[in-house]
Amino acid sequence: MPISDLKVSVSGIRAIVGDTLTPQLLLNFTRAFGTFVNSGKIVVGRDSRVSGEMVKYAVFAGLLSTGCEIIDIGICPVSTVHIMVKHLKAKGGIAITASHNPVDWNALKFINSEGIILPPDEINAVIDIYNSGKFKTVEQSSLKQIRIIDNAKDVHINLVLKNIDKKTISEKKFKVVVDCVNGGGSIIVPEFLKNLNCEVIALNTVPDGIFPHHPEPLDKNLSQIKEEVLKQNADIGFAVDADADRLGVVDDKGNFVGEEMTLVLASYFALPFYKTSLTTNLSSTSLLDWVAEKNGVKVFRSKVGEANVVEVMKKTNSKLAGEGGGKVIFPPVTVSADSISAMGLILSLLAKENKKLSEIISGFPVYHTIKYRLEIGNKNPYHILNQLKNKYKNENINLEDGIKIIRKDGWIHIRSSNTEPIIRIIVETISEEITRNYLNEILNNIKI
Amino acid sequence: MFEKLSLSGYRAKPGFDFDLNKVSELVQAFATYIGEGQKVAIGIDKKKSSPMIKYCILSSLIAGGLEVYDLGECTTAQLQIFVSEKKLKAGIMVGGFSPEEVNGIRFFRNDGMQFSNAEMQIVLNIYFLRKFVLSRWDKLGKVVKTNEHRDIYLKRIKKVIPEIEKLRDLKIKIGIKGNAQTSIECLEELLKEYGLKINNKKPDILVQINSDNAIDFIKINNKVLNQIKIIWLIVRTLSKQKKIKVVSNTGLSQSIREIEKTEIIETKAGMQFIAETVLNEMADIGIEGCGSVLFPEFLFGYDAVFTFMFLLANVLKDIDLEEELKQFSEYNQIKKFISIKPEIANCVLNELKMFLNKKYKIETMDGIKIKNKDMWVTVRISNNENFIKILSEYKNEKDKKLIDVIEKFINKSVNKYAN
Numbered sequence: 066m067p068i069s070d071l072k073v074s075v076s077g078i079r080a081i082v083g084d085t086l087t088p089q090l091l092l093n094f095t096r097a098f099g100t101f102v103n104s105g106k107i108v109v110g111r112d113s114r115v116s117g118e119m120v121k122y123a124v125f126a127g128l129l130s131t132g133c134e135i136i137d138i139g140i141c142p143v144s145t146v147h148i149m150v151k152h153l154k155a156k157g158g159i160a161i162t163a164s165h166n167p168v169d170w171n172a173l174k175f176i177n178s179e180g181i182i183l184p185p186d187e188i189n190a191v192i193d194i195y196n197s198g199k200f201k202t203v204e205q206s207s208l209k210q211i212r213i214i215d216n217a218k219d220v221h222i223n224l225v226l227k228n229i230d231k232k233t234i235s236e237k238k239f240k241v242v243v244d245c246v247n248g249g250g251s252i253i254v255p256e257f258l259k260n261l262n263c264e265v266i267a268l269n270t271v272p273d274g275i276f277p278h279h280p281e282p283l284d285k286n287l288s289q290i291k292e293e294v295l296k297q298n299a300d301i302g303f304a305v306d307a308d309a310d311r312l313g314v315v316d317d318k319g320n321f322v323g324e325e326m327t328l329v330l331a332s333y334f335a336l337p338f339y340k341t342s343l344t345t346n347l348s349s350t351s352l353l354d355w356v357a358e359k360n361g362v363k364v365f366r367s368k369v370g371e372a373n374v375v376e377v378m379k380k381t382n383s384k385l386a387g388e389g390g391g392k393v394i395f396p397p398v399t400v401s402a403d404s405i406s407a408m409g410l411i412l413s414l415l416a417k418e419n420k421k422l423s424e425i426i427s428g429f430p431v432y433h434t435i436k437y438r439l440e441i442g443n444k445n446p447y448h449i450l451n452q453l454k455n456k457y458k459n460e461n462i463n464l465e466d467g468i469k470i471i472r473k474d475g476w477i478h479i480r481s482s483n484t485e486p487i488i489r490i491i492v493e494t495i496s497e498e499i500t501r502n503y504l505n506e507i508l509n510n511i512k513i
Numbered sequence: 514m515f516e517k518l519s520l521s522g523y524r525a526k527p528g529f530d531f532d533l534n535k536v537s538e539l540v541q542a543f544a545t546y547i548g549e550g551q552k553v554a555i556g557i558d559k560k561k562s563s564p565m566i567k568y569c570i571l572s573s574l575i576a577g578g579l580e581v582y583d584l585g586e587c588t589t590a591q592l593q594i595f596v597s598e599k600k601l602k603a604g605i606m607v608g609g610f611s612p613e614e615v616n617g618i619r620f621f622r623n624d625g626m627q628f629s630n631a632e633m634q635i636v637l638n639i640y641f642l643r644k645f646v647l648s649r650w651d652k653l654g655k656v657v658k659t660n661e662h663r664d665i666y667l668k669r670i671k672k673v674i675p676e677i678e679k680l681r682d683l684k685i686k687i688g689i690k691g692n693a694q695t696s697i698e699c700l701e702e703l704l705k706e707y708g709l710k711i712n713n714k715k716p717d718i719l720v721q722i723n724s725d726n727a728i729d730f731i732k733i734n735n736k737v738l739n740q741i742k743i744i745w746l747i748v749r750t751l752s753k754q755k756k757i758k759v760v761s762n763t764g765l766s767q768s769i770r771e772i773e774k775t776e777i778i779e780t781k782a783g784m785q786f787i788a789e790t791v792l793n794e795m796a797d798i799g800i801e802g803c804g805s806v807l808f809p810e811f812l813f814g815y816d817a818v819f820t821f822m823f824l825l826a827n828v829l830k831d832i833d834l835e836e837e838l839k840q841f842s843e844y845n846q847i848k849k850f851i852s853i854k855p856e857i858a859n860c861v862l863n864e865l866k867m868f869l870n871k872k873y874k875i876e877t878m879d880g881i882k883i884k885n886k887d888m889w890v891t892v893r894i895s896n897n898e899n900f901i902k903i904l905s906e907y908k909n910e911k912d913k914k915l916i917d918v919i920e921k922f923i924n925k926s927v928n929k930y931a932n
Contacts, residue, residue, distance in 0.1 A: 082576075082647075082649065082650040082653070083576075083647045083648050083649040083650060083652075083653075084647070087541075087576065087645075087647060088537050088541065088569075088572040088573045088576045089534055089537050089538060089541075091572065092533060092534060092537050092569060092572065093534060096533070114650075115650055115651065115653060116650050116653055118575060118653075118655065118656065119571075119572050119575035119576050119653055119654075120572070121572075122568040122569070122571040122572035122575065122656075123537070123568070123569065123572035125565075125568040126533055126537075126565050126566070126568040126569035126572065127533070129564070129565035129568070130527075130533050130565055168650060169649065169650040171650075202527070202528050202529075202531075203528050204527065204528035204529070204614075205526075205527045205528055205560065205561045205562045205614055205616070206561065207528070208527070208528075208561050208562055208565060210564070211564070
């Protein structure tokens with residue numbers, strides 16, 4: 066089996082069911098995590114993937130064997146697991162989800178007692194324990210049990226409602242179409258919006274893990290919701306991925322606004338409202354710099370990956386963070402990407418501006434972005450990146466995460482994916498032509 | 514050292530040498546052998562570690578594409594009967610081992626019998642070669658929770674023991690003790706259904722069931738029936754009606770061999786050997802000295818609940834026990850278990866065989882057996898634990914000397930290998 070199909074990174078472990086994602090791998094990684102946290106209460110939740118049950122049982126066995134008590138919150142968004150870890154004062158959490166990856170993938174995300182995805186040093190410690198094979202075991206008399214709780218959704222919804230202006234949004238009686246891709250957000254998303262007095266047209270809300278389309282909320286995957294927004298004459302459309310951490314937005318004209326725009330829209334409301342700086346990654350759109358500049362606040366950039374963003378966010382004390390691809394982190398609710406919070410912030414923006422979404426966006430500068438996936442198979446991505454570093458060493462470059470080449474009219478970011486065996490090339494410039502030219506230039510300079 | 518992976522399955526001590534990863538892989542091998550799309554069942558005993566082991570197993574079974582009926586807490590017999598009645602492909606039982614701190618798993622086939630050596634060898638081959646088949650995401654198995662097994666089990670008991678209806682007329686109090694909690698609860702439920710009172714303080718009949726799902730003893734009117742006497746009573750009762758075929762391991766008590774109208778067929782120790790021989794020989798009953806009784810009409814396995822209900826309905830309520838037991842020949846018995854590392858067990862046994870061969874006529878069906886008119890001794894490697902077992906019956910103290918000689922030889926041989 067190709068080792069490239071098994072990804073171990075700051076995002077956790079991620080692999081293909083029936084191939085690299087074996088029960089033994091899951092069992093032993095969980096034992097490593099249980100050893101790392103040294104027993105205690107652990108919250109476990111999962112998205113709706115068909116393989117979730119198989120993964121869940123391996124996780125249960127691994128955690129119990131290390132003396133952990135398990136709080137099973139069932140199928141839910143990944144952010145609900147983060148929230149419940151803090152709410153229940155647990156020692157940690159495990160979210161079983163491959164997020165936006167295709168249906169044949171699954172993964173484990175590890176969360177610490179602060180409700181934060183394990184920072185790089187902590188996940189590395191777990192990986193070291195896994196590699197050593199030295200797991201904690203407890204005697205039969207010290208084994209704990211599994212407790213099932215069913216109010217996690219309510220805790221999550223109430224927490225978001227507490228941190229947004231429910232009254233102002235409710236007065237607008239927004240008509241909202243949602244596409245939950247039959248994932249972990251299938252129950253909570255419509256219920257949250259109904260709490261905000263929205264008229265909800267819900268698509269794909271049976272959490273059976275049979276995704277009606279690729280779960281990543283990208284333009285090419287959202288034809289159903291775009292049509293429905295137009296048909297229903299809705300104010301907005303929200304599409305979430307399998308674990309409802311990413312949010313894609315469709316405007317009132319049935320256009321997908323772009324996966325980079327979710328954080329931009331949330332920032333457009335939150336930066337002035339909360340008077341806060343913003344933390345995002347090196348690959349996110351320059352529109353964020355425009356929003357920050359407009360509000361006189363700073364943008365801090367980190368390496369790509371939620372754990373990296375959160376680490377910088379904690380240092381800079383930003384009250385808003387996130388990544389392109391539809392991830393919004395709203396710390397008053399949770400220090401994890403949360404589509405529920407993002408919906409709350411974007412509806413707050415609509416309510417405050419009292420304009421259609423398409424009108425609001427029409428006032429934004431236009432950048433042209435291409436996100437390119439370069440399949441590299443078993444090739445070493447770092448070898449490829451080193452070639453580029455040499456090639457562009459005389460330009461204005463940032464080497465914090467792969468290589469980011471910054472030019473007057475835009476930028477190019479080339480990096481190895483944390484979650485898939487590919488190299489990601491992101492180009493953003495002021496014109497479509499320049500963007501295309503820059504991409505071709507990079508592709509011509511990569512020798513596989 | 515409690516861990517043992519063998520043709521009987523896997524057992525070890527959680528928190529000490531129990532290896533969940535090994536169980537996960539062993540079950541992956543089992544799932545590979547059974548095949549994607551098949552249906553199996555799983556049951557657990559009440560041990561605190563059993564749920565953890567079950568979750569580990571479920572993950573491997575789902576990954577192998579099997580649909581799993583999860584019976585929750587049940588007896589081994591309930592699992593076996595459920596598998597055969599529902600025409601499933603196989604079953605896995607977690608628990609049912611003693612001592613309390615040890616746990617493990619065993620595999621059962623579609624007719625409810627424990628996996629034969631040949632079947633288990635295939636599973637072990639897959640395990641050792643790591644030739645696991647994992648299902649694609651859309652072919653994964655699933656878990657179906659059920660408690661249908663309880664009704665199926667009770668129905669079969671009632672069908673096989675029609676005399677059970679007569680228990681309604683009995684005005685006796687039954688006491689139940691032991692650490693086989695699931696069996697005890699099941700027995701209580703059954704007795705209550707027939708109007709019998711459960712009273713553990715002042716019972717007319719007290720039964721103790723152990724975690725191997727065998728009866729330790731029954732106490733009636735201050736008379737204690739030990740395991741041998743219980744088996745003796747059952748075999749004697751059956752043989753009063755017709756000549757019967759009895760399958761036993763080589764350590765069968767002489768007192769049972771002396772019962773008239775019985776044909777004894779010997780086989781190796783262990784439920785799978787007893788069951789297979791009963792099936793092949795079309796025998797009436799299978800027995801082992803540890804109180805285990807196999808009634809083929811009911812189940813190709815052991816079940817203390819059925820055994821007790823059979824005794825109660827057919828024997829204890831009718832006979833004058835004191836008079837009956839006058840026919841029982843008493844022998845002195847010895848059971849000695851010597852700890853041994855599995856890797857040297859066969860060497861030690863072979864050395865003993867060569868040593869004894871010089872003086873005695875040896876039978877080697879299962880380990881070593883020497884017998885003469887008034888005594889017999891067997892020495893064999895335990896199937897489930899890391900022991901060499903010496904079992905013997907004798908009438909005269911002079912016959913005990915041979916047992917002492919054997920024990921000394923084994924200890925010396927064990928020490929030699931240890932050094």
